[in-house]
Amino acid sequence: MTQPVQEETCVVVVGAGPAGLTVANLLHGAGIPCVVLERQSRAYAEQRQRAGIVETRAVRMFQDWGLDARVLGGAPSDDVLEVRVDGRHRLLRFGTDDDGPQALLCPQQVLVANLIATFLDGGGDLRFESSEVALDGLTGQRPTVRYRSPDGTMHEIACDFVAGCDGDHGASRAAVPEGELTAYPFDHRISWLTVLAEAPPPPHPLMAISRHGYAGHFARGPLASRFYLQCAPTDQADDWPDDRVWQHLRTRLGEDGLVAGPITEKVVFPLRSVVHEPMRYGRLYLAGDAAHVVSPVGGKGMNLALYDAEVFARAVRDFIADGDESGLNSYSRTCLHRTWNYQEFSRWMTEMLHDAGDDSRTGPFRRKLALARLDRLCRSRASSLAFAELMAGLA
Structure with missing residues (x-):
C-alpha cells in the first residue's frame, strides 16, 4: 500500500x-x-x-x-430594512449613531x-x-x-x-x-420556499407580512434576486411552478407590477x-x-x-x-x-415576522402580539436602537 x-x-x-x-x-x-x-x-x-x-x-x-x-x-x-404589513410600508433603520462603517x-x-x-x-x-x-x-x-x-x-x-x-x-x-x-436543536416549525431568479433586486432588503404568509425579497447581485415564501412543511419544490411563485410573490409583497424573470433555483427547507x-x-x-x-x-x-x-x-x-x-x-x-x-x-425576529401574518398556525392572539411588537419597533426610539445594535452586531 x-x-x-x-x-x-x-x-x-x-x-x-x-x-x-x-x-x-x-x-x-x-x-x-x-x-x-x-x-x-x-x-x-x-x-x-x-x-x-x-x-x-x-x-x-x-x-x-x-x-x-x-x-x-x-x-x-x-442600513435600511423595509417591512410591509398587509401592504403598508415601514422602514426600519439598523445603522448605528457613531461615525463607523455601516x-x-x-x-x-x-x-x-x-x-x-x-x-x-x-x-x-x-x-x-x-x-x-x-x-x-x-x-x-x-x-x-x-x-x-x-x-x-x-x-x-x-x-x-x-x-x-x-x-x-x-x-x-x-x-x-x-x-x-x-x-441543542430547535425546530421553528416553519418552512420556506427559497427562489433564486434573474429579476431586479429591491432598493432595500424587504420583508412582507400578510395573512397569505411571509415573503422576502433580497438582492443577490445587480440583476439577481433571492425570494422567500413561507410554505407548508409538507410542500416540495415541484408544488410551486413558476406561475404560482410569481402570483404569491406579487400578492404577499403587495406589488402587482413585480418584474418576473427566469427562475434558476427553487428549494424548500425548514427553518431550524x-x-x-x-x-x-x-x-x-x-x-x-x-x-x-x-x-x-x-x-x-x-x-x-x-x-x-x-x-x-x-x-x-x-x-x-x-x-x-x-x-x-x-x-x-x-x-x-x-x-x-x-x-x-433570530428566534425573536422569526416569531414576530411569521406570527404577525397568517394566524392559522398560532391563532389570532399571537398575531396581535406580534403586530404590537412590530408597531413598537417602528415607533419607539429605544426599541429601534436596540434592534439596530443587534442587527449591526454591536450588542
Whole structure:
C-alpha cells in the first residue's frame, strides 16, 4: 500500500466557506502557516448562494485586519430594512449613531470569491476537491488531517490546530467522539420556499407580512434576486411552478407590477436552529455551521461564522507570538456567548415576522402580539436602537 504524503503546517482549516476562508486570510496576514482543504471545486464554492448582509461588526473586523478593500471593496452600504404589513410600508433603520462603517450588501458568493482570490494571490495554500477528509489525534500535541487529492494521492498533514469550518454535515464535528458535545436543536416549525431568479433586486432588503404568509425579497447581485415564501412543511419544490411563485410573490409583497424573470433555483427547507457545546475538542476548534445553525431571519448565520473565525485567528496569533493560551482556552465560551445572543435575536425576529401574518398556525392572539411588537419597533426610539445594535452586531 502506498504511504500517504507526509506534510506539516501550523493550522489545517477544513472547509472553504466564509468561516474557513476568513480564518485562512487572517492567519496568513499574521504570518502563520495554514492549509485549507475544501471538498468542492473552486467554481462550486464561488457560486454557493447564501446570505447577503455583512454586519457592521464584521466590516470593522475586515478593516482592522487590512482586508476590507480586497474583500468588501465595491459592496454598497445599506442600513435600511423595509417591512410591509398587509401592504403598508415601514422602514426600519439598523445603522448605528457613531461615525463607523455601516452594514454592506455583499452576497456570500461575492464574499467567498474575494476571500479566495485574496488568499491565493497572497500565496496561500488552498486545496479544492479534497475528499475523504479524516481527523486523528485531536487530543494530542500534533493532530493529523488526512485527505485524498484529486489525482488520488493520499496526504497526511501534521499540525498544531485544526479549524473545523466544514458545515453542519462535515467531517470535523463528526470526528468528535459521541458524548463529548451536547446538541441543542430547535425546530421553528416553519418552512420556506427559497427562489433564486434573474429579476431586479429591491432598493432595500424587504420583508412582507400578510395573512397569505411571509415573503422576502433580497438582492443577490445587480440583476439577481433571492425570494422567500413561507410554505407548508409538507410542500416540495415541484408544488410551486413558476406561475404560482410569481402570483404569491406579487400578492404577499403587495406589488402587482413585480418584474418576473427566469427562475434558476427553487428549494424548500425548514427553518431550524442548533448549537453544539462546547465548540472545542482538544485541538479542534469548530466554527460557523459546524458549531451552530441559525434561522436565516436576521442574517446572522454568516456573520456569526465570521465572528468565530476572528476569535480563533486572534487566539492562535497570540499563542504563536507570546505563548498566551488564554484566547484558545476561552474560545468556546467567548463564541457561545455571541451564539446564544444571536440565536435569541433570530428566534425573536422569526416569531414576530411569521406570527404577525397568517394566524392559522398560532391563532389570532399571537398575531396581535406580534403586530404590537412590530408597531413598537417602528415607533419607539429605544426599541429601534436596540434592534439596530443587534442587527449591526454591536450588542
